[in-house]
Amino acid sequence: MTVIAQKEFAARRKRLLKQLAPNSLVIIPSAQELVRSRDTHFPFRQDSDFLYLSGFDEPESLLLLDTSKPAQMTLFCRERDKAMEIWNGPRAGLEGAKRDHGASESFAIQELDKRMPGLLANRERVYLPLGADAAFDARLQSWLERVRSQSRAGVQAPTALEDVRKPLHEMRLFKSAAELKIMREAARISARAHIAAMQASKPGLHEYHLEAALQKVFLEHGSRFPAYGTIVGSGANACILHYINNTAALRDGDLVLIDAGCELQGYASDITRTFPVNGRFSDAQRALYALCLKAQLAAINSIRPGVSWNTPHDVTVKVITEGLVKLGLLKGKPKDLIKNGAYRDFYMHRAGHWLGLDVHDVGDYKVNGKWRPFEPGMVLTVEPGIYVSPTQRAVPKAFKGIGIRIEDDVVVTKTGCDVLTGDVPKTIDAIEGLMAAR
Ligand code: GLY
Ligand code: MN
Ligand code: MN
Numbered sequence: 001m002t003v004i005a006q007k008e009f010a011a012r013r014k015r016l017l018k019q020l021a022p023n024s025l026v027i028i029p030s031a032q033e034l035v036r037s038r039d040t041h042f043p044f045r046q047d048s049d050f051l052y053l054s055g056f057d058e059p060e061s062l063l064l065l066d067t068s069k070p071a072q073m074t075l076f077c078r079e080r081d082k083a084m085e086i087w088n089g090p091r092a093g094l095e096g097a098k099r100d101h102g103a104s105e106s107f108a109i110q111e112l113d114k115r116m117p118g119l120l121a122n123r124e125r126v127y128l129p130l131g132a133d134a135a136f137d138a139r140l141q142s143w144l145e146r147v148r149s150q151s152r153a154g155v156q157a158p159t160a161l162e163d164v165r166k167p168l169h170e171m172r173l174f175k176s177a178a179e180l181k182i183m184r185e186a187a188r189i190s191a192r193a194h195i196a197a198m199q200a201s202k203p204g205l206h207e208y209h210l211e212a213a214l215q216k217v218f219l220e221h222g223s224r225f226p227a228y229g230t231i232v233g234s235g236a237n238a239c240i241l242h243y244i245n246n247t248a249a250l251r252d253g254d255l256v257l258i259d260a261g262c263e264l265q266g267y268a269s270d271i272t273r274t275f276p277v278n279g280r281f282s283d284a285q286r287a288l289y290a291l292c293l294k295a296q297l298a299a300i301n302s303i304r305p306g307v308s309w310n311t312p313h314d315v316t317v318k319v320i321t322e323g324l325v326k327l328g329l330l331k332g333k334p335k336d337l338i339k340n341g342a343y344r345d346f347y348m349h350r351a352g353h354w355l356g357l358d359v360h361d362v363g364d365y366k367v368n369g370k371w372r373p374f375e376p377g378m379v380l381t382v383e384p385g386i387y388v389s390p391t392q393r394a395v396p397k398a399f400k401g402i403g404i405r406i407e408d409d410v411v412v413t414k415t416g417c418d419v420l421t422g423d424v425p426k427t428i429d430a431i432e433g434l435m436a437a438r
Contacts, residue, residue: 001222002181003265006102009055010071012171016053017070019167024125026164028053029136030061043225048357049129049168051266056101058092060109064119072104076115079108113139117146121155127164165362172356173363174377179267179356180411183379184420186223186264187409190271191423193217194258197232198275198431199438203252207232210258211246218262227268228359231259234277238403239387241349250277255285257403261359268359270381271421272407279435281428284398288386289428291323295384296406296426299351303374303382303410303417310371313351316384320347329388329395346388352381355409374412379420383407 016026031047046057054063056075064074080093097106107115120126120143131137140161147157175183193214200213210232218226233243234250238257250256254277261269274289276282281289298319299312321343324330329346330337337343354361356379366372385405388395406426410417425431 001265002178002185004055004178004182006055008176008178009053009102010073013053013065013073014070015171016164016168017065017067020067020127021125022067023123024067024127024158025119025123026063026065026067026127027140028063028129028164029133030056030059030063033059045225046266048172048266048362049165052168052172052357054101056092056097062109062112069104073102074105074107075101075103076107076109076112079110113143116140116143120144120147120158121150123156123158125160125162126158127162129165130161130163132165169362170364172361173354174375175356175379175411176377180377180379182265182267183269183355183409183411186227186262186267186269187271187420188423189218189221189223189264190261190269191421192221193260193262194271194273194424195434197258197260198273198425198434201250201256201275201277201279201435203250203277205250207234207237207246207248207250207256210250210256211260214258214260221262223262223264225263227261227263227270231257231272233257233403236390236401236403238274238405239389239401240403241385241387252278253282255281255289255402255404257405259405259407261409266357268355268357268361269421270355270359270383270407270409271424272383272385272405273424273426273431274404274406275431275435279438280432282398284396285402285404286428287327288388288399288402289404291320291327292384292386292404292406293426293428294323295319296382296408299382299384300408300410300417300419303380303412304415305375305412306373308371308373309365312382316351317343317347320384320386324386327399329399331394345392346386347384348387349383349385351384352407355379355381374417376412376414378412379409380412381407381409 030050034042036042060078062076075097078091094106097103196217197210197213211230229244232246234256235254237243257274259272295316299315302311302315321334321337354363387403388399390401409420
């Protein structure tokens with residue numbers, strides 16, 4: 001299994017520090033454990049920025065970088081604790097943080113309030129995820145207050161707090177070779193999971209049976225968690241964009257929309273496929289599916305370096321609007337229906353988003369007020385959809401309650417883009433063929 005090497009983490013830290021004001025500190029707290037119910041917690045998920053810079057996967061930690069020592073990293077973390085480790089498993093501890101996780105210095109997290117004022121003294125700026133956590137911001141203010149209280153002894157407090165996320169998220173937008181290798185692996189696992197769900201589908205099962213089929217493949221390949229809440233929406237549930245109940249029975253003649261992707265070493269994959277519960281598309285389903293696929297393929301085809309972020313979205317809007325007019329779901333001239341936004345009754349979201357450590361990954365979509373151009377190494381999803389609500393007026397009955405989305409993950413290359421999630425079928429023939437061959 002590919003892992004991010006310690007030297008890549010060190011290089012990321014150096015690259016970040018180079019962009020910051022001299023004599024400044026970077027402070028990034030870890031994520032916290034969240035109670036699910038009384039004594040049980042949600043599975044711990046490290047903060048993505050913390051993970052990107054350190055790979056360190058423990059709660060109750062804080063990462064500290066110093067622009068004047070770009071090769072070093074200080075970790076505040078939990079100390080080893082025999083009793084706690086019997087219950088909850090091993091901790092890196094102060095020694096492990098240095099030995100195994102690239103820290104040059106480590107302190108117990110309990111010493112944070114004691115040590116931070118001294119570390120902040122006589123610094124120019126502090127870079128942190130400003131405003132991300134009000135309690136942490138308040139804690140930082142209390143440290144700064146203590147530094148300021150020493151002003152008569154000649155100690156200067158930092159005069160500016162800056163959001164570290166601006167430069168950091170720009171770095172995260174461009175994936176390294178090692179990151180792409182992990183993302184390809186995550187995409188391959190998710191593709192297999194979608195195939196398993198297609199193979200398992202039949203009328204009478206419930207949506208959660210397909211969720212189970214996906215989850216089994218994720219786990220069998222070492223992905224412990226989905227990158228986001230799995231969506232299995234059959235029939236009109238497919239028109240609910242973030243449907244996660246997954247409790248309805250699968251009905252003969254309906255489509256089922258599955259939006260699911262595994263997380264691997266923190267990296268997300270994000271695939272949507274829509275297929276008939278019984279393996280055969282009806283005429284109305286076929287018509288809308290073919291249109292959605294045409295839009296998705298045209299959008300993927302438009303992606304290459306230099307092309308604007310918004311181009312694939314515009315392409316999907318054009319193809320879908322023209323197609324809906326031809327099918328009689330929209331009436332008027334496509335140009336006008338695009339201008340007045342009438343297509344949004346059927347296609348109300350954007351064609352994609354950045355993908356990486358977060359499923360809706362970080363990175364600006366606009367630079368200087370303009371949609372940014374694609375560059376090699378960016379990873380994004382392409383996911384047009386067509387949703388005909390059961391209550392939608394003035395559409396032929398056969399189309400009502402059909403929801404379709406087709407989503408793939410792509411990486412921008414030097415000459416175009418490469419689809420990471422191509423292993424899972426998406427043409428009508430390939431889906432029907434796969435489901436007939438069970
Ligand atoms: N699964 C979330 C999304 O597709 O954006
Ligand atoms: Mn997506
Ligand atoms: Mn998705």
